[in-house]
Amino acid sequence: MGLELYLNLLSQPSRAVYIFAKKNGIPFELRTVDIIKGQHRSKEFFQINSLQKVPVLKDGDFILTESSAILIYLSCKYQTADHWYPSDLQARARVHEYLGWHADCIRGTFGVPMWVQVLGPLIGVQVPEEKVERNRTAIDQALQWLENKFLGDRLFLAGQQVTLADLMALEELMQPVAVGYELFKGRPRLAAWRERVEAFLGAELCQEAHSLILSILEQAAKKTLPTPLPEVYPTMLLRIARIP
Amino acid sequence: MALELYMDLLSAPCRAVYIFSKKHDIRFNFQFVDLLKGHHHSKEYIDINPLRKLPSLKDGKFILTESVAILYYLCRKYSAPSHWYPPDLHVRASVDEFMAWQHTAFQLPMKKIVWLKPMAANYNVFLSSSKLAEWRMRVELNIGSGLFKEAHDRLMQLADWDFSTLDPMVTQKICEFREKYL
Numbered sequence: 001m002g003l004e005l006y007l008n009l010l011s012q013p014s015r016a017v018y019i020f021a022k023k024n025g026i027p028f029e030l031r032t033v034d035i036i037k038g039q040h041r042s043k044e045f046f047q048i049n050s051l052q053k054v055p056v057l058k059d060g061d062f063i064l065t066e067s068s069a070i071l072i073y074l075s076c077k078y079q080t081a082d083h084w085y086p087s088d089l090q091a092r093a094r095v096h097e098y099l100g101w102h103a104d105c106i107r108g109t110f111g112v113p114m115w116v117q118v119l120g121p122l123i124g125v126q127v128p129e130e131k132v133e134r135n136r137t138a139i140d141q142a143l144q145w146l147e148n149k150f151l152g153d154r155l156f157l158a159g160q161q162v163t164l165a166d167l168m169a170l171e172e173l174m175q176p177v178a179v180g181y182e183l184f185k186g187r188p189r190l191a192a193w194r195e196r197v198e199a200f201l202g203a204e205l206c207q208e209a210h211s212l213i214l215s216i217l218e219q220a221a222k223k224t225l226p227t228p229l230p231e232v233y234p235t236m237l238l239r240i241a242r243i244p
Numbered sequence: 245m246a247l248e249l250y251m252d253l254l255s256a257p258c259r260a261v262y263i264f265s266k267k268h269d270i271r272f273n274f275q276f277v278d279l280l281k282g283h284h285h286s287k288e289y290i291d292i293n294p295l296r297k298l299p300s301l302k303d304g305k306f307i308l309t310e311s312v313a314i315l316y317y318l319c320r321k322y323s324a325p326s327h328w329y330p331p332d333l334h335v336r337a338s339v340d341e342f343m344a345w346q347h348t349a350f351q352l353p354m355k356k357i358v359w360l361k362p363m364a365a366n367y368n369v370f371l372s373s374s375k376l377a378e379w380r381m382r383v384e385l386n387i388g389s390g391l392f393k394e395a396h397d398r399l400m401q402l403a404d405w406d407f408s409t410l411d412p413m414v415t416q417k418i419c420e421f422r423e424k425y426l
Contacts, residue, residue: 051345062334064337064338064341065341065345066340066341066344066345067344068340068344069337069338069340069341069343069344070337072337072340073333073337073340076333076336077333089317089320089321090317092316093308093313093316093317094308094313096310096313096316096317097308097309097310097313099310099312099313099344100309100310100311100312100313100347101295101309101310103344103347103348104347104351107347107348108348134424145295148294149294149295244424244425
């Protein structure tokens with residue numbers, strides 16, 4: 001059995017892994033996990049990942065979670081082009097520096113609008129306006145740091161070439177974009193960065209990876225989204241409750 | 245120009261960097277940035293790290309933030325024994341996996357315990373699991389009890405600290421934090 005990737009293209013870190021594998025011609029079996037329905041909470045998936053999250057990599061008997069670890073693993077095992085995860089000490093440190101900050105300040109924050117506008121309403125929960133505003137402020141602050149500290153006057157977030165950092169960042173930013181947040185408005189440098197990353201990845205691959213998330217509002221309006229199973233309600237409620 | 249490490253040992257990521265550096269006899273200048281006095285908001289420190297967080301590393305002109313990035317950098321630059329970050333693909337991936345997971349699963353909850361339960365420095369998380377307690381002992385033995393105690397001294401004294409002398413900006417930040425998470 002070859003490489004298996006357990007993913008869902010609605011999930012930001014899943015998309016980063018998917019795009020990386022596809023861009024680098026890494027052969028894999030796609031195992032889609034329906035996270036809205038709640039497949040990640042099933043007994044079968046628990047055997048794959050007891051933390052019940054995606055993405056997950058399964059390479060023979062070796063199972064790996066956490067998108068940044070998966071990306072690094074793939075880049076090393078399949079010896080992808082150096083720019084993705086540079087071998088130079090300082091250049092590599094910059095990638096790790098971004099990934100650390102991303103885990104604290106981007107992850108968790110940029111997913112909230114999706115919960116507010118699509119996933120909460122799906123189970124009849126409305127997130128208080130105060131929390132929505134707080135999240136908006138947090139997003140603005142994070143974008144400021146992204147643009148000023150990490151991008152600066154460089155072409156990409158960790159240097160002059162595309163790295164894993166750019167992929168992780170782009171996919172997180174796509175999440176609020178998909179529910180109508182105009183993140184790039186008034187941020188020309190960030191907008192230009194986004195265009196460069198997407199140009200590098202290629203329009204076709206971007207379309208393939210983003211079409212599901214970009215159609216989420218339409219699906220919600222038409223009521224064609226899957227119905228969450230009862231067993232997934234508690235985790236969804238908990239996730240919403242944890243929104244600061 | 246010696247390596248500079250900007251830290252306050254109240255902060256867990258700072259302690260990790262401190263312990264690692266001392267354990268491997270890495271020569272560095274300990275630039276104490278007093279969190280309780282709000283020194284991370286000083287102009288001098290903002291020049292080093294505009295994000296105003298600790299730890300930061302300065303190696304000549306190269307400035308690096310984020311404890312995981314700093315640990316990896318030190319590990320490689322100072323050729324720490326390979327068990328710290330093993331070269332085997334699978335084992336290294338497992339380390340990367342934990343380092344990624346600990347950000348969201350660990351750091352925020354631990355911060356909440358310290359700042360939201362009134363200065364609960366005496367909250368013993370190891371009481372709930374003997375497996376964790378045993379692991380902790382193994383790590384402490386590996387690091388060396390002397391270095392371990394040295395690194396945790398300031399944190400252990402936190403409960404006795406006079407919080408009326410806290411810098412107003414720091415008090416404000418703690419209140420904002422409480423507002424978000426309570």
